[in-house]
Amino acid sequence: xxxxxxxxxxxxxxxxxxxxxxxxxxxxxxxxxxxxxxxxxxxxxxxxxxxxxxxxxxxxxxxxxxxxxxxxxxxxxxxxxxxxxxxxxxxxxxxxxxxxxxxxxxxxxxxxxxxxxxxxxxxxxxxxxxxxxxxxxxxxxxxxxxxxxxxxxxxxxxxxxxxxxxxxxxxxxxxxxxxxxxxxxxxxxxxxxxxxxxxxxxxxxxxxxxxxxxxxxxxxxxxxxxxxxxxxxxxxxxxxxxxxxxxxxxxxxxxxxxxxxxxxxxxxxxxxxxxxxxxxxxxxxxxxxxxxxxxxxxxxxxxxxxxxxxxxxxxxxxxxxxxxxxxxxxxxxxxxxxxxxxxxxx
Numbered sequence: 001x002x003x004x005x006x007x008x009x010x011x012x013x014x015x016x017x018x019x020x021x022x023x024x025x026x027x028x029x030x031x032x033x034x035x036x037x038x039x040x041x042x043x044x045x046x047x048x049x050x051x052x053x054x055x056x057x058x059x060x061x062x063x064x065x066x067x068x069x070x071x072x073x074x075x076x077x078x079x080x081x082x083x084x085x086x087x088x089x090x091x092x093x094x095x096x097x098x099x100x101x102x103x104x105x106x107x108x109x110x111x112x113x114x115x116x117x118x119x120x121x122x123x124x125x126x127x128x129x130x131x132x133x134x135x136x137x138x139x140x141x142x143x144x145x146x147x148x149x150x151x152x153x154x155x156x157x158x159x160x161x162x163x164x165x166x167x168x169x170x171x172x173x174x175x176x177x178x179x180x181x182x183x184x185x186x187x188x189x190x191x192x193x194x195x196x197x198x199x200x201x202x203x204x205x206x207x208x209x210x211x212x213x214x215x216x217x218x219x220x221x222x223x224x225x226x227x228x229x230x231x232x233x234x235x236x237x238x239x240x241x242x243x244x245x246x247x248x249x250x251x252x253x254x255x256x257x258x259x260x261x262x263x264x265x266x267x268x269x270x271x272x273x274x275x276x277x278x279x280x281x282x283x284x285x286x287x288x289x290x291x292x293x294x295x296x297x298x299x300x301x302x303x304x305x306x307x308x309x310x311x312x313x314x315x316x317x318x319x320x321x322x323x324x325x326x327x328x329x330x331x332x333x334x335x336x337x338x339x340x341x342x343x344x345x346x
Contacts, residue, residue, distance in 0.1 A: 015040045015052065019108070023054065023063070026107050030100050032061050032114055049078055049233050053117065061099060065112035081233045082113040087155040093147045094228045118228040120217040123268045128223050133274030135224035138283050140216065143226045144247065145287035148205035148240040159237020161204030168238065169194055172305055175312045184311070190304050190339045199294050201239040209234035211243045212250040213266035244284055245298025248277045249306065260334040262306055296346040300339045307335035
């Protein structure tokens with residue numbers, strides 16, 4: 001799927017008329033919406049925080065709010081996401097501008113924030129014909145290197161980069177651990193390998209934690225260039241190679257059928273003319289000046305993490321309150337199989 005974030009081209013969201021009216025009144029008081037009849041459409045894949053395009057027919061803004069509960073501890077913190085976006089203003093990293101925010105109870109029963117609407121294609125299943133895949137890959141790695149060059153402390157962000165790799169693993173492992181704290185049987189071998197080989201952090205940076213093709217808006221006048229990075233809800237201070245490993249894990253290889261759910265979300269890069277993973281890694285290394293020799297551990301971490309998150313959400317579906325997108329257990333197995341293949345090659 002490709003296309004600009006066009007409010008008229010998206011499926012209706014779950015906002016009932018009363019909620020939309022209350023939201024529109026809140027937006028008008030802050031001069032973020034005009035007097036025209038308001039409409040709201042749900043943008044994105046709907047598997048994480050909910051993103052609405054709210055329009056009065058002349059102006060469009062973007063509203064981000066959490067999904068219905070329950071959610072993992074520390075997840076879906078939209079006001080933290082808004083703070084990250086504010087910290088990145090003027091940094092050279094292309095991000096939407098935060099226009100306002102509200103606490104739980106002001107409009108919805110959850111907090112939300114409002115950001116500027118960024119026109120341009122978002123590429124998932126198929127790229128527009130005018131996209132030069134290699135130029136887009138280079139723009140992506142340059143954008144990622146620029147993010148990792150941000151002085152996060154001076155930008156007002158806080159974090160503990162030392163030991164973040166092990167903490168990142170341990171926090172996620174708890175989502176699917178058995179009652180005695182052990183990993184599920186299918187996860188055990190990969191989990192043990194990650195723990196045995198956990199590296200010291202390669203550096204400290206603001207890490208996006210979901211940097212992939214489908215979370216980028218492309219320039220409407222040059223669809224081979226990144227004009228905005230979206231979905232900052234998982235951003236944290238940590239090891240920059242976590243982002244690179246995730247990008248590699250999520251990248252559908254040209255000439256190869258996408259093997260995992262995350263590759264299928266960005267299947268456009270499997271088309272001829274897009275760079276291979278090795279080219280992305282080399283481009284990032286050149287743009288950032290970082291040593292990427294230890295990257296396989298980070299790719300395995302990314303695949304294991306995706307398996308954890310898919311399994312966590314699969315269990316929510318099983319319990320009767322999850323997103324049906326995650327229901328198929330085969331998706332978890334795909335991630336684990338890819339992780340095992342990377343371990344075998346490392």
